[in-house]
Amino acid sequence: MTQDEDRRIRAGRAARRAAHVCAAAATALLITSCGTADDPQGAAAPSAPASASASASPKASLAPIKPGEVRIAGEVDKPYTITLADLRKLPQAEASVEFISAKGDQKHTYQGVLLHEVLKAAQPRFDPSKKNGQLRGVVAATGGGDYRAVFAWAEIDPGFAKSQILLAVSEDGTAFEDSAGPRLVVPQDTRGGRYVSELNQLWVGTVDPVVDGAR
DSSP, rough: OOHHHHHHHHHHHHHHHHHHHHHHHHHHHHHHHHHOTTTTTTOOOOOOOOHHHHHOOOGGGGOOOOTEEEEEEEEEESOEEOOOHHHHOOOEEEEEEEEETTTTEEEEEEEEEEHHHHHHOOOOOOOOTTGGOOOOOEEEEOOOOOEEEEHHHHHTTTTTOOOOOOEEETTTEEEEEEEGEEEETTTEEEEEGOOOOOEEEHHHHESHHHHHHTT
């Protein structure tokens, strides 16, 4: 072997070693900067949008309901909350009722505010382009223990029904405790299932999304 051939062989070996070293260094740098699937500490976690906590759920943007408060919400222009103290300041109506409950026959006299007046103040959004659009309306009343009952708007609106559903502030002359909230009183019902106690929410909407979505 000549000296020139020996030098060429040695130069080739050195070049291959240098290439291996560069490749190893590049791999190490990539792993360090990006991390791998098996290395959660090295991997960069995706960041959530700044608005995620606020928009994840409709409930997230609502303030918690305090004891004794009633939230009026749903498809309304002016949602608001009201308390027993607020209700006592409004014009009062009275209803003497008889109904059957789990405890037997009941006979009481309630004082309170007409439910229609309380809901009307929230300005429900009924479609004026529909004939009697308010007849598509429904009201869901939620009370203690997540108890819930539903009403058609026509049961509440004096333009369609003679019933006077109340948000009662007292029973037989005894005022309800402020922390308990009002009681829903439904004079036309023969059973007390819709006499929602510890009322905390009134939701107003229409049946259109449900009915139209089921077609």
